[in-house]
Amino acid sequence: MKHTISVLVENKFGVLARVAGLFSARGYNIASLAVSETLEPSISYMTIVVEAKDEAILEQIKKQLNKLIDVISVTDFTKKEHVDRELILVKVDYSPKYKAKLEKLFKKYVGKIIQKKGCTAIIEAVGDQKQIRGLLESLSEFGIKELVKTGRVALGH
Amino acid sequence: MIGAQILIESLKREGVEVIFGYPGGQVLPILDKLYDADLKFVLVRHEQGAAHAADGYARATGKPGVCLATSGPGATNLVTGIATAYMDSVPMVAITGQVKSFLIGNDAFQEADVTGITRPITKHNYLVKDAKDLARTVREAFYIASSGRPGPVLIDIPSDIQMQETEFIWPETVEIRSYKPTLFGHPGQIKKACKLISQAKKPILYVGGGVITSGAHLVLRELAEKIQAPVTWTLMGIGAFPATHKLSLGMLGMHGTAYANHAIMEADLIIAVGARFDDRVTGRIDSFAPNAKVLHIDIDPSSISKNIRVDVPVVGDAKNILGEILEELKKLPDISEWLKTVEDWKKKHPLRYKDEGIIKPQFVIEQLYEATKGEAIITTEVGQNQMWAAQYYKYDYPRTFISSGGLGTMGFGLPAAIGAKVAHPEKTVIDIAGDGSIQMNIQELATCVCNKINVKVVILNNGYLGMVRQWQELFYKKRYSQVCITAPDFVKLAESYGAFGIHVTKKEDVRAAIDKALEIDNTVLIDCRIEPEENVFPMVPAGEAINKMISGLA
Ligand SMILES: Cc1ncc(C[n+]2csc(CCOP(=O)(O)OP(=O)(O)O)c2C)c(N)n1
Numbered sequence A: 001m002k003h004t005i006s007v008l009v010e011n012k013f014g015v016l017a018r019v020a021g022l023f024s025a026r027g028y029n030i031a032s033l034a035v036s037e038t039l040e041p042s043i044s045y046m047t048i049v050v051e052a053k054d055e056a057i058l059e060q061i062k063k064q065l066n067k068l069i070d071v072i073s074v075t076d077f078t079k080k081e082h083v084d085r086e087l088i089l090v091k092v093d094y095s096p097k098y099k100a101k102l103e104k105l106f107k108k109y110v111g112k113i114i115q116k117k118g119c120t121a122i123i124e125a126v127g128d129q130k131q132i133r134g135l136l137e138s139l140s141e142f143g144i145k146e147l148v149k150t151g152r153v154a155l156g157h
Numbered sequence B: 001m002i003g004a005q006i007l008i009e010s011l012k013r014e015g016v017e018v019i020f021g022y023p024g025g026q027v028l029p030i031l032d033k034l035y036d037a038d039l040k041f042v043l044v045r046h047e048q049g050a051a052h053a054a055d056g057y058a059r060a061t062g063k064p065g066v067c068l069a070t071s072g073p074g075a076t077n078l079v080t081g082i083a084t085a086y087m088d089s090v091p092m093v094a095i096t097g098q099v100k101s102f103l104i105g106n107d108a109f110q111e112a113d114v115t116g117i118t119r120p121i122t123k124h125n126y127l128v129k130d131a132k133d134l135a136r137t138v139r140e141a142f143y144i145a146s147s148g149r150p151g152p153v154l155i156d157i158p159s160d161i162q163m164q165e166t167e168f169i170w171p172e173t174v175e176i177r178s179y180k181p182t183l184f185g186h187p188g189q190i191k192k193a194c195k196l197i198s199q200a201k202k203p204i205l206y207v208g209g210g211v212i213t214s215g216a217h218l219v220l221r222e223l224a225e226k227i228q229a230p231v232t233w234t235l236m237g238i239g240a241f242p243a244t245h246k247l248s249l250g251m252l253g254m255h256g257t258a259y260a261n262h263a264i265m266e267a268d269l270i271i272a273v274g275a276r277f278d279d280r281v282t283g284r285i286d287s288f289a290p291n292a293k294v295l296h297i298d299i300d301p302s303s304i305s306k307n308i309r310v311d312v313p314v315v316g317d318a319k320n321i322l323g324e325i326l327e328e329l330k331k332l333p334d335i336s337e338w339l340k341t342v343e344d345w346k347k348k349h350p351l352r353y354k355d356e357g358i359i360k361p362q363f364v365i366e367q368l369y370e371a372t373k374g375e376a377i378i379t380t381e382v383g384q385n386q387m388w389a390a391q392y393y394k395y396d397y398p399r400t401f402i403s404s405g406g407l408g409t410m411g412f413g414l415p416a417a418i419g420a421k422v423a424h425p426e427k428t429v430i431d432i433a434g435d436g437s438i439q440m441n442i443q444e445l446a447t448c449v450c451n452k453i454n455v456k457v458v459i460l461n462n463g464y465l466g467m468v469r470q471w472q473e474l475f476y477k478k479r480y481s482q483v484c485i486t487a488p489d490f491v492k493l494a495e496s497y498g499a500f501g502i503h504v505t506k507k508e509d510v511r512a513a514i515d516k517a518l519e520i521d522n523t524v525l526i527d528c529r530i531e532p533e534e535n536v537f538p539m540v541p542a543g544e545a546i547n548k549m550i551s552g553l554a
């Protein structure tokens, strides 16, 4: 099962390597990872989506993260109210006749065309995992030529 | 001050008395400042020796050991020693020179990404990019190395930073917002722990290196005597409880005593203190101690419920927590029946060996015990020699058995003995060695002789990489592949280093050789020819339940 956790770390050289190294050394799987500075520039915020077979492994992952000297805190969103978002850029075949159809889609999902060139368009969309999946399914009929996705970011209360 | 001087000043403020190390181009400024500093420097013959010596010093004293090496090959030579310390939670500060900061990443001469290489084998590490950070870095490094669950910390210092001029400001306090080890037990957990203990009928104390690290041996003894629970220990826990005590069960696990293994399998409560349920201890995990509740006291939360499910965890320093439990514990369990059972096992399955034919290694260890009256510091190499040293010498005090447990590093014993002897010059320090292992860091005999660090080395010479041979005998149809190892004439070798060598081939000469070695005011090596195919028993085959021991005796 996939779990979303956030980790506050010292914004220092090598910290990402420590976190990544911990996962590879212990054989844990990172499904996605997003890192950014916080309002407090000495701290970075990582959102990590991890795969863990069971509760015990998830516990170990959290404990091992906490053990890193540069980790300030770890939050597990598994049983915690939170929102999460991913952002995608999708290049699809485009012709003006699709316009209406796409607009209808964008009513359902948060997305828009951000660039058109020749007979392709690049669409930007934001949503949680389910919304992104739904949008991608609908877009497949336009012929997805290329796709890029950010790691998940999450915030809780 | 320049960086190099700041480093030395900071080390002194941390109470460092000795550095084990080896020179090179990227530590020249440090070496130059050491020339005038009143800090003892032990020049080893290989950087691995420096790391193990610092480790041995730390294990013998509880204070962080310090080693120093140059960049590139010097630093990579430390790696095995650092990993050894990491696995056994030994406080150590390793200092490495690095190429000039503006050359980093250029594949400069003798450049290696040492913080990268050592990241997974250090508790923390630093690359210092400004001499202004140096004093604080040293302060933090010692704090991190020696607090919580201790471990090695590496400081990589580019040579231009060693030369950089800046003001020396010693931070009086150290505060790391992201690092706050838990020291005291949670009161609610202490209550639960006491309840478990009160209700137990067949409790056992299972103790590890954490008891020694925390200095909890006396409280441990108090608790054991109060509840009258038998005590067993891991390899790292040797010395945490007096081996000659009537409640002692000796070591458990793969080469543990039969009675310790039976006792833990039959127990209804395991009180684990500073031990981590390593696979060498539990054997087959799903059949380990099926009827036991587990109370686990450990300073490292990640040790809890890692390998086995724990009923009551108490995170914190063992000494504090055992003290808290002693205070809180009102109702004592009634366990007289249990003690009787345990006593029976002890009588029925003692540690034993057939003392016939040529010299038996167990006999040598027993003689060492008698000759030193159990007062020596014993270090070991790895393999059969290590297990016999663990089984047949009786350790009554903490920090008297120094051995590479977690990593099992051959070549550890001699340099570790150097560290222990430097820490305790008044004590007898003996490396119980194998003929294979001793050849991995034999060059350190030179360090001993040059610095008059008079350690004694007793080689249990079986002509084999014995432990591997034992596995091949038992599990690979005696197909001895690559385990017959030749050795130089150890006596001549010792002599050529300026040490004293004694050759022993007969049982009746063993004791005299030991007595002589202890008497001689020099480093002494005893080459003791033992039964080549003697095995370490009892033995639990890997992956078996730990009460499924083979004894090897009819
Ligand atoms: C550095 C290292 N290499 C390999 C091993 C694997 N190993 C474990 S015990 C052993 C044999 C040790 O032989 P010796 O020192 O003669 O000790 P004995 O078992 O014969 O007492 C070996 C090769 C190890 N533990 N460490």
Ligand SMILES: [Mg+2]
Residues within 6 Å of the ligand: B434, B435, B436, B460, B461, B462, B463, B464, B465, B466
């Ligand atoms: Mg041998």
